[in-house]
Amino acid sequence: MTPDIHPDGGYAEDTHSERPALTDEAHEFPPKTSIKRWLVTTNHKDVGILYIVTSLFFLVFGGVLALLIRLQLWTPGGTILSGLAYNQTVTAHGLLMVFWFISPFAFGFANYVVPLQLGAKDLAFPRLNALSYWLYLASGMLFIGSFFMGGTFDGGWTAYAPLSIPAYTPQPGGTAAMLALTLFTVSVTVSSVNFLTTMHRMRAPGLHLRDLPLFSASILLTVWMMLFAFAALLAALFILLSDRILGTTYLAANEGGALLWAHLFWFFGHPEVYIVFFPALGAMAEAFQTFTGRRLVGRKWFLAAMVLVAVQSFMVWMHHMFLTSINLPIKTLFMVTTIGISLPFDLMVFALIYTLVKGKIQFNTPFLFAFGALVLFILGGITGVFLGAVVLDYEFRGTYWVVAHFHYVMVGGATALFGALYYWFPKMTGRMYDETLGKLHFALYFVGFNLLYFPMFLAWETPRRAFDYELAFLPWHRLATVGAFILGVSFLVMFYNLYRSLTHGEEAAGDPWPYATTAEWTVASPPPLENFDGVPSYEGGAFHLVTEPAAAVADGGATTAGATDAHANPSGDDHASHASIWPLVTSIGAFFAFLGLAGFREGVLAEGMLGTLAVLSLVGGGTVAFLALVAMAAEPFYAPEPERGARWPFARVENTKLGVWIFLASDVVLFGALIGAYVFIRTAFGWTAWEPVPHDSLPGLINTYLLLTSSFAVVLALAASQRRNRWGVVVALASTILLAIGFLINKALEWQALFHEGVTLGSSVQASTFYLTTGLHAAHVIGGIAVAGYLLYRAYHGAYLGDDRPIEYFGLYWHFVDIVWLFLFPLFYIL
The missing domain is CATH 1.20.210.10 (Cytochrome c oxidase-like, subunit I domain)
Structure with a gap:
């Protein structure tokens, strides 16, 4: 007999009943x-x-x-x-x-x-x-x-x-x-x-x-x-x-x-x-x-x-x-x-x-x-x-x-x-x-x-x-x-x-x-x-x-960007998967990558053998962590979601999609804090006395058009997936990646020109705020390129035809990155 109990109170009979355990x-x-x-x-x-x-x-x-x-x-x-x-x-x-x-x-x-x-x-x-x-x-x-x-x-x-x-x-x-x-x-x-x-x-x-x-x-x-x-x-x-x-x-x-x-x-x-x-x-x-x-x-x-x-x-x-x-x-x-x-x-x-x-x-x-x-x-x-x-x-x-x-x-x-x-x-x-x-x-x-x-x-x-x-x-x-x-x-x-x-x-x-x-x-x-x-x-x-x-139902959402689609249960039965080595490997790589970063001080690498070890640790650890994340995304892993449940207020939102939304809510606070920090420092300095970095708004304007166009390309990929158009998905995702790479190249050229003018990361607080905030945004763009590259590889091999969920989840992330830039562009290039 199965006991009936209330979530927090009210007592029923047979509260000590036990059922056979699955081994x-x-x-x-x-x-x-x-x-x-x-x-x-x-x-x-x-x-x-x-x-x-x-x-x-x-x-x-x-x-x-x-x-x-x-x-x-x-x-x-x-x-x-x-x-x-x-x-x-x-x-x-x-x-x-x-x-x-x-x-x-x-x-x-x-x-x-x-x-x-x-x-x-x-x-x-x-x-x-x-x-x-x-x-x-x-x-x-x-x-x-x-x-x-x-x-x-x-x-x-x-x-x-x-x-x-x-x-x-x-x-x-x-x-x-x-x-x-x-x-x-x-x-x-x-x-x-x-x-x-x-x-x-x-x-x-x-x-x-x-x-x-x-x-x-x-x-x-x-x-x-x-x-x-x-x-x-x-x-x-x-x-x-x-x-x-x-x-x-x-x-x-x-x-x-x-x-x-x-x-x-x-x-x-x-x-x-x-x-x-x-x-x-x-x-x-x-x-x-x-x-x-x-x-x-x-x-x-x-x-x-x-x-x-x-x-x-x-x-x-x-x-x-x-x-x-x-x-x-x-x-x-x-x-x-x-x-x-x-x-x-x-x-x-x-x-x-x-x-x-x-x-x-x-x-x-x-x-x-x-x-x-x-x-x-x-x-x-x-x-x-x-x-x-x-x-x-x-x-x-x-x-x-x-x-x-x-x-x-x-x-x-x-x-x-x-x-x-x-x-x-x-x-x-x-x-x-x-x-x-x-x-x-x-x-x-x-x-x-x-x-x-x-x-x-x-x-x-x-x-x-x-x-x-x-x-x-x-x-x-x-x-x-x-x-x-x-x-x-x-x-x-x-x-x-x-x-x-x-x-x-x-x-x-x-x-x-x-x-x-x-x-x-x-x-x-x-x-x-x-x-x-x-x-x-x-x-x-x-x-x-x-x-x-x-x-x-299978739930293949393994990354915060929703880059993976659902995989079949590898064991062939209804039991969930319970084992994966990749979380451990990812963390080992992250440990060595972060350890390597400690070898830098104010843009200068430690001298001698310590500097060499720091670079090896950073590059090696970062590579291991990245490859482990890719392997974890590609790994057949079955995480069943019950067909019925109490899900208010997210009854019509899948697990992975909700996970992306929640992650983005955290990212809103992250960028909000950095933008607020910029406003705080600029106000303390004197808003009108602040000398903006950079001086030329053209690179920022070009990057705005590049990112907005890349968002449109993601929408086209989503539409192509719904129409089961394999090459449409491939071309749209490839366009997204190329436009994002163009954004990074333009950003790199802009930074190089500023460095040539003597505007370095530590030359002034104005430069520090610019490089730091737009640099974090660029890191998000690089992360998006990595996820889009994975999606492109799988789309080329026939994935996502009629199942547009992974592309939709990636699109949520990518549109967020673009929206953030719409805040950064006027803050650093116009005001």
């Missing part, structure tokens, strides 16, 4: 004991486990750095580390914990659990899911490698300009660290496109967005925030790296360069707080429901508050900039928005507390961590309100009050995620954890956490990022150091518990929790390879399986 061997897929399995897997559950294990590695790395910081602070002016080493340690700790631990840790659970809760057999684009993981790992390895390149970045995790430019942080390791962060941002963008497509298009029938389980709802909002916030960060990193690698003078400009970085960074940075906390909030809510036996009180208001916070998170960034020269009325406005964003959080906190009051609590380890996270977040939120007031922020900014508040919020969120690790451990492993060791872990963790961070409020006058302080604060800092080591010991207990439970733990039922209500608990632990042996449905308001098999 990996049935699909000729390597078993989990094989190393090959973990190198080629695209299955969402495997990728989720890879994310969790890797993020825990970075937790240990960042934790060791944190212990070094606390040892340095044992006495004022400590000598464990030199001043430079201390700065590097503080910076690396912040970057590792914020980027390479907390968010990937949460998305390990999201990868594993969300498709199960949706009633999906996998994410929409399995190979993109694997690619996002391997790019994440490659970025982390590149960041670790930065320590061995003259020292890693030492300008603080916020990388404030102008401290982040080569004049102040000249070591190649600093550039490598920022390149690693860029590669991580690419990984996030790939993952965001995948999750948003899945959650809007792959929900089981009857599962409306308003009925999503709370963890999935939190992930949906998180990913929408990630899509836009990380695009702004990517723009900021693009500007920073052009200054470091190419020698532009964007952030070094006296005309607003430092303030520009702060705007771009905090437009990302404040939503990042909620990007980190929302998955923890969703996991917390799931645990509260499960261990109180009570549906969340005020669920619809809880979700409405989350939506409101997600939107407001992009409207409060300037409260991080109260100490800058921004005028008081603007500061006052952002003070109001900052205080306003705390109100929806008040509603969510009261909903959680009232759920506890109404329920019958079971004090299992996951609940203890969820409850502890709530307590810590309340403290972090209250202390954050102080920083939202302009007058108080003048006093607290740059002190340990900020350090304490920040950790109570961010690590408070991580606390709920450790509870999530225990909560879903039985589902992922098929084994129960040791409850006694779990509670010991919580006790040590909670005591160590508060001993570590609460004394910082009392010693708040200690300067931030400094290891010298007044002797009066010595007891508080020593107490914090003791707390840090207690906190570290708690993780030794956790790792021992996980290892012992994995090898000797009691076998877990499909649903080990009496009041768990979401769909992942209706299958075996661990779940079958393809999750469900029937067709999931929420029709009627409860989750159940329909035994009749649903028709499946």
